[in-house]
Amino acid sequence: MRTPQQNAQAVAAVWVLVADRSQARLLQALPGGLSVQQAESFEHPEGRLRNHELVSDAPGTSIGPGYRQSAPTQKGEPTEHEARKFAQRLGRRLSELRAAHPVTKIFLVAEPHFLGMLRAELDEPTRRCIAGEVHRRLINEANDAILAALPQPLT
Numbered sequence: 001m002r003t004p005q006q007n008a009q010a011v012a013a014v015w016v017l018v019a020d021r022s023q024a025r026l027l028q029a030l031p032g033g034l035s036v037q038q039a040e041s042f043e044h045p046e047g048r049l050r051n052h053e054l055v056s057d058a059p060g061t062s063i064g065p066g067y068r069q070s071a072p073t074q075k076g077e078p079t080e081h082e083a084r085k086f087a088q089r090l091g092r093r094l095s096e097l098r099a100a101h102p103v104t105k106i107f108l109v110a111e112p113h114f115l116g117m118l119r120a121e122l123d124e125p126t127r128r129c130i131a132g133e134v135h136r137r138l139i140n141e142a143n144d145a146i147l148a149a150l151p152q153p154l155t
Helices: 004-011 078-100 112-120 143-148
Strands: 013-019 023-029 036-043 061-064 067-069 103-109 130-134
Touching: 013 036, 013 078, 013 112, 023 078, 036 078, 036 143, 078 103, 078 112, 103 112, 112 130
Parallel strands: 013 103, 103 130
Antiparallel strands: 013 023, 023 036, 061 067
16 A cells, blocks of 8 residues: 555656747656656747847937937847746746646756746745756757756656
8 A cells, every 4th residue: 555655756747848938848757757748838939039129119219310319228138038038937837837736856958048047937946846957958859859868767
């Protein structure tokens, strides 16, 4: 007969978040931790845009005949702002998962700069579930390639 702790471990999930600035995949480890399946996907098309595509087309201010001065801009690069918004969204989702399900481990896979943004958006209880990080952009790779970059088995 299983103890309550063994039952909790049997249903506890191991999640792998693979992300970049414009898309993410949430993978769940299958029993045994030797394979994963996609549970969710996220799109953030604004993450693909360049700074000039994100800035308003509003006209600048005029300072005299034939001269124009740009209107004041927001602090920081627009692409960084969009990446941070996406990292916040992903951080909230991981927190929701942790609160709704018994989560034993979370692995993060992203290029270093976005990984830092994502890490900054995690609440403390979710941060404690982070079992490992891979500092590489693997979002377009097959699940097997992602799994190969992680410690084995995941559970």
